[in-house]
Amino acid sequence: xxxxxxxxxxLIVQKGGISxxxxxxxxxxxDYFPWYQQFxxxxxxxxxxxxxxxxxxxxxxxxxxFNKSAKQFSLHIMDSQPGDSATxxxxxxxxxxxxxKTIFGAxxxxxxxx
Amino acid sequence: NAGVTQxxxxxxxxTGQSMTLQCAQDMNHEYMSWYRQDPGMGLRLIxxxxxxxxTDQGEVPxxxxxxxSTTEDFPLRLLSAAPSQxxxxxxxxxxxxxxxxYFGPGTRLTVT
Numbered sequence: 001x002x003x004x005x006x007x008x009x010x011l012i013v014q015k016g017g018i019s020x021x022x023x024x025x026x027x028x029x030x031d032y033f034p035w036y037q038q039f040x041x042x043x044x045x046x047x048x049x050x051x052x053x054x055x056x057x058x059x060x061x062x063x064x065x066f067n068k069s070a071k072q073f074s075l076h077i078m079d080s081q082p083g084d085s086a087t088x089x090x091x092x093x094x095x096x097x098x099x100x101k102t103i104f105g106a107x108x109x110x111x112x113x114x
Numbered sequence: 115n116a117g118v119t120q121x122x123x124x125x126x127x128x129t130g131q132s133m134t135l136q137c138a139q140d141m142n143h144e145y146m147s148w149y150r151q152d153p154g155m156g157l158r159l160i161x162x163x164x165x166x167x168x169t170d171q172g173e174v175p176x177x178x179x180x181x182x183s184t185t186e187d188f189p190l191r192l193l194s195a196a197p198s199q200x201x202x203x204x205x206x207x208x209x210x211x212x213x214x215x216y217f218g219p220g221t222r223l224t225v226t
Contacts, residue, residue, distance in 0.1 A: 009154070032213055043118075043204050043217030044157070089156055093213070101172060102215065104149075104156040 004092050006105025013112050019077040021108045023090035026071065030092040035064065035075050036104075038087045047088070048075070080112045115140050118218035120205050126224045127195040135190040135221050137205030145208045146188040147172070147215070148180065150201040157204065163188055195225045 005024045013019045025033075034049035050057045050064040050073065057064045063076040077084055087109050093102040121136045139146065147162035149172075159172030163182040177199060179191040188207075192199060202222050206215040 006156070034214065036217075041219075043206075043219050045217065046214045049214070101159055101162070102147075104158075106154055106156040 004090060004103050004105045006090050006108060008108060009106070010109045011111070013077075013080045013110065015080065015082060015112055015114050017080050017112075019075075019080045019084065019110055019112070021075045021088055021090070021110070022072065023074065023092075023105050024070075024072045025092045025103075027092070027094075028071070029094045030103075031094045032092070033064070033066065033073050034091050034093075034102075035062075036089045036091065038089065038107075040086075044089060077110075080110075082112045082114045085110055085112050117141065118205055118207055118216050120203075120218035120221050122221060123219065124222050126226065127192070128226055129195060129197060131195050132191070132193050133195065135192075135203055135205075135223070137188045137190065137218060138186050139188075139205075139207040139216070140186065141207060141209075141216065142185060143207035143209050143216070144185065145210070146182065147206050147208075148178070148188070148190045149204045149206065150174065150199075151204060151220075152201050160190065160203075192223075195223075197225045199223065200225045 035047045036044035037047040038044040048059050048062050061078045066073045087107045089107050090105040118139045144165045148160040149157040158174050161180040163169045204220050205218045208215045
């Protein structure tokens with residue numbers, strides 16, 4: 001079964017610190033790696049995404065680092081703020097894997113201390 | 115645009131009861147999907163649809179039925195509810211299937 005493994009399960013960071021969440025995948029056919037952010041009581045929302053042809057993508061304080069050979073990617077949140085406290089899901093998908101099935105990681109609960 | 119809407123927000127069922135979770139989107143997206151979210155397990159795909167009249171199974175389809183008669187609507191049916199189906203259910207839609215998905219606000223279902 002295709003899997004995306006995410007770590008850590010939970011993370012506590014001081015305000016202004018760097019939050020780092022890691023994911024690893026198995027299927028080399030994946031060609032799209034999004035991160036979703038979910039606040040309590042809400043549905044997930046796309047935060048940032050990367051294709052495997054680049055090693056890094058940055059949007060504001062959020063950066064994805066991608067290591068194709070190691071089949072790993074990570075989310076870095078710079079200058080973490082209390083408003084970043086949420087659950088973060090990494091995911092992987094591909095048109096080639098029999099449709100459009102997106103595989104999600106188990107999620108990381110981030111708490112940023114003020 | 116309302117985006118993706120889901121009803122109801124909360125539901126309590128007794129074992130063996132049936133019900134339909136409603137999902138609608140107004141973005142003219144061809145692709146729609148249903149996920150369930152359980153603690154420590156992320157989001158797992160139940161069923162998905164690539165257009166009106168076309169549906170397929172995801173990772174955890176047992177106990178659920180879907181149909182897609184229009185582009186806008188994608189209801190999820192629980193035929194005979196079981197406690198194992200206690201979960202939060204999310205509907206999502208996307209323009210091109212594999213990429214950015216837009217999620218609804220979820221339905222929290224409890225089966226006793």
